Amino acid sequence: MFKRVLIANRGEIALRIIYALKELGIESVVVYSEADENSLPVMMADYAVKIGPPNPINSYLNIKNILAAAEITNADAIHPGYGFLAENAEFAEMCRDHGITFIGPPPEAIRAMGDKVRAKKLMKEAGVPVVPGTDEPIEDVDEAFRIAKEIGFPVILKAAAGGGGRGMRLVRDEKQFRTAFQAARAEAEAAFKDGRIYIEKYLEDPRHIEIQILGDQHGNLIHLGERECSLQRRHQKIMEEALSPALDEEKRKWLGEVAVRGARAIGYHSAGTMEFLMDRDGNIYFIEMNTRVQVEHPVTEMITGVDIIKQMILIAQGEKLNMKQEDIEFRGHAIEARITAEDPERNFTPTAGKIEFLHKPGGPGVRVDSHIYAGYTIPPYYDSMIAKLIVWDENRDKAIRRLRRALEEFYIEGPGIKTIIPLHLKILENERFLKGDLSTHLLDEILGTFEEV
Numbered sequence: 001m002f003k004r005v006l007i008a009n010r011g012e013i014a015l016r017i018i019y020a021l022k023e024l025g026i027e028s029v030v031v032y033s034e035a036d037e038n039s040l041p042v043m044m045a046d047y048a049v050k051i052g053p054p055n056p057i058n059s060y061l062n063i064k065n066i067l068a069a070a071e072i073t074n075a076d077a078i079h080p081g082y083g084f085l086a087e088n089a090e091f092a093e094m095c096r097d098h099g100i101t102f103i104g105p106p107p108e109a110i111r112a113m114g115d116k117v118r119a120k121k122l123m124k125e126a127g128v129p130v131v132p133g134t135d136e137p138i139e140d141v142d143e144a145f146r147i148a149k150e151i152g153f154p155v156i157l158k159a160a161a162g163g164g165g166r167g168m169r170l171v172r173d174e175k176q177f178r179t180a181f182q183a184a185r186a187e188a189e190a191a192f193k194d195g196r197i198y199i200e201k202y203l204e205d206p207r208h209i210e211i212q213i214l215g216d217q218h219g220n221l222i223h224l225g226e227r228e229c230s231l232q233r234r235h236q237k238i239m240e241e242a243l244s245p246a247l248d249e250e251k252r253k254w255l256g257e258v259a260v261r262g263a264r265a266i267g268y269h270s271a272g273t274m275e276f277l278m279d280r281d282g283n284i285y286f287i288e289m290n291t292r293v294q295v296e297h298p299v300t301e302m303i304t305g306v307d308i309i310k311q312m313i314l315i316a317q318g319e320k321l322n323m324k325q326e327d328i329e330f331r332g333h334a335i336e337a338r339i340t341a342e343d344p345e346r347n348f349t350p351t352a353g354k355i356e357f358l359h360k361p362g363g364p365g366v367r368v369d370s371h372i373y374a375g376y377t378i379p380p381y382y383d384s385m386i387a388k389l390i391v392w393d394e395n396r397d398k399a400i401r402r403l404r405r406a407l408e409e410f411y412i413e414g415p416g417i418k419t420i421i422p423l424h425l426k427i428l429e430n431e432r433f434l435k436g437d438l439s440t441h442l443l444d445e446i447l448g449t450f451e452e453v
């Protein structure tokens with residue numbers, strides 16, 4: 001059993017992990033940068049170790065210092081949260097080598113899923129439907145062109161080492177292909193030191209639907225249903241919900257089983273997410289797997305009653321899953337609005353500074369996962385997300401009303417501070433949103449902006 005766990009993260013997720021540890025009776029150690037001295041996780045954890053300057057390269061990504069902090073505090077395990085080192089296979093391996101448990105999947109699974117072509121191939125072999133396209137990275141331009149014509153235009157070029165929208169290029173017609181392919185390869189080489197490119201049929205305006213997986217180290221794997229994550233801007237999700245309005249019970253059961261089969265094929269354990277795209281005809285295809293806990297995990301927690309962070313900790317301790325697929329029931333509807341300190345009027349420029357007045361919403365069915373407090377200064381060095389507002393109600397319409405109510409009573413004020421709360425309220429008035437007719441381009445439509453991919 002763990003006596004003490006180190007959290008290699010900051011902000012709301014560090015706090016979220018502290019809550020789980022406290023409830024499990026495990027001591028917490030948080031690492032922090034010079035910019036986070038006055039942060040809530042530092043105040044709330046049992047121990048805090050300063051690991052470096054504000055720049056994350058030298059602090060939250062500084063493997064040597066984090067492992068040293070774990071050793072001097074005698075931590076049994078490390079929870080990486082999301083971002084930073086969460087999907088760094090070398091870090092997971094180094095934890096293992098130092099006798100510290102990495103609270104997450106095996107490094108082999110992180111590595112396999114980090115290579116997007118390999119991930120696709122493994123999933124295809126496991127019987128998971130994947131987007132039509134190549135199974136191998138393509139080296140030769142002429143061969144790539146031949147394959148693209150076979151797939152049929154438009155096609156999308158993706159970097160094997162990319163993911164999450166990085167290193168993608170849409171090619172609408174044959175004339176653009178060769179130039180686009182060479183450019184994609186050069187860009188991938190420069191960005192990831194890995195120029196391997198694969199080709200997929202481009203799906204127009206799909207939905208983004210993902211399945212939450214939970215598996216222990218004894219081969220027990222379940223899914224916790226799906227999340228609809230289509231509302232995004234430049235590959236940053238801004239609102240997510242569970243369940244998706246696009247799936248019926250039958251399709252949900254099928255997709256859940258498909259995802260579990262895929263995870264089983266790679267010997268997965270811990271929490272993980274299988275990402276799918278659904279085209280306008282309702283066809284669903286696997287695109288990527290995220291081998292970490294995700295920002296939007298609370299919507300799944302709200303409709304299933306499962307504490308995903310606690311489960312990750314118990315699984316890492318070697319415990320058997322204390323629930324079976326039949327035990328998982330979906331109750332009501334949950335929506336998460338990510339509150340970022342950005343100015344929607346100034347092209348989403350991040351804002352920083354001191355919060356002088358704060359009122360967080362409350363009441364039935366309202367959850368706020370946030371590290372901010374009145375008097376807190378938002379540092380300029382990190383992700384601009386300062387709160388997640390999550391609401392639950394018995395159905396989608398009621399959840400939307402509750403979210404509107406909660407957004408209206410959320411006040412975050414200080415000199416220069418702007419948030420995207422007004423944008424969330426605008427989304428809640430959109431007819432397509434209200435109908436559940438979501439897609440990855442809907443937010444651009446609402447904003448009146450245009451993004452190719």
Ligand code: MV4
Nearest residue numbers: 131156163164165200201202203208232440453
């Ligand atoms: C696609 C696609 C259309 N067709 N692949 C973007 C993030 C990365 N995980 C995969 N992405 C996409 N892949 C094919 N074959 C459209 C997207 C995409 C997208 C996907 C999910 C959520 C938001 C998105 C926004 C633009 C494009």
